[in-house]
Amino acid sequence: MTITRPITHHPDDGVLLAHAAGTLGLAPRLVVGAHLEACSTCRARVARFEAVGGAMLDAQAPEALASDALERAMAALDAPAPVEPPPRLAPASFPLGIALPRSLAGQRLGPWRWTAPGIEISKVEGLWKTRERCFLLKAAPGVTVPHHDHDGVELAQILTGALIDEDERFEVGDCAQAEPGLRHQPQSDPKDGCICLIAIDGRTRPSQWTGRLIQRFIDI
Template sequence: MNAHRNPSEERLLAYAAGTLSPPEAVVVAAHLALRPANDAWVRQLQAVGGEFLNDAAPASLSNDALAQAMARIETDAGESRAPAPLNDMPELPEPLRRYALGPWRWIGPGIRARDVHAPRDGDCRVILLKIGSGRETPRHTHCGVELTCVLSGAYAVSDQRYDVGDLEEADGDTLHQPRVVSDEPCLCVVALDGEIQFDGWLGRLMQPFVRL
């Protein structure tokens, strides 16, 4: 695997073990849907983990474990659930089609975003980001983790190009300015922890008006 365009091995191991934060797991799942070879490797990791569980000594349950489980089932069965809004983007990878989407919001010239109503983890959430051809984001860094998977189009950071299925990992030590290099707009799914922090005096002027 190309380490620059794929999740780190640590992140893939956490995904396979089910310990990756829900927003990051959504983005990694979208990446794996677009990269069957990586998905096969993760499935191998999950199979190995399953064998370890089979060989592990059984753990004892509390005396009231069954009663608690039955009570939970009865409570869940009695809830009335309103149907979720439909996802209006059938072109998205299957893991993203499971979630309702918020409306598109204007972020800046040629840049729009919409919320993906996937599980959050504190301030970390999932968004779709669409940037027009030839456009670039303001140079910025992050309060926390930012995982970006390209769904269509392509963008570049310095001399590194990200095409469909590629995934970029960024954090508070990353200062970058993605620019779209494809003829079509670039659509990405992003797990974003906290607010992005713009660099320079122009970025600081824009900061109060841009909320992702």
């Protein structure tokens, strides 16, 4: 992904710190990984967090190895090689020339599915019937997402076009972070629409009956 403009919207330090510590769930980790691929500023922050964590580990008193540590290590060396993950599958209608983020390597993507007028999603398989969900969202130009809030944090990495949320404009490379309880109604760019990689913790809570009706069919 080549981005010539400054990236102005980033995940907050709590999210980046959890990513550095390895405690972030898989769904948000995929989105943060896509952001780090594009954003040198956040890569530097994560590197600093990792360095601090490494220094803290170095300061800890060493623990004695278990009595069977050597036997288990040798057994692991003799174990069969891990099976390579299946190749990532881009939806058939994914726009020509748009590369998926490297964070999605090994993930299986479902086909584009209609969710609302002008909006389609492609689910990351295995990350749907869980509390954390991850999916690609494609919105036609000038489409408004149904008004909603969230059980947990929502992260959206902009891959193409732009997303307008209240007075903020999120462009390619930006990561939009919505906190639990935030009520909003994002809109895609009137000219180019947008494609985003989104992770949500829990479910969305539509404010209107039309959104609740759609939710019954797509379980988002």
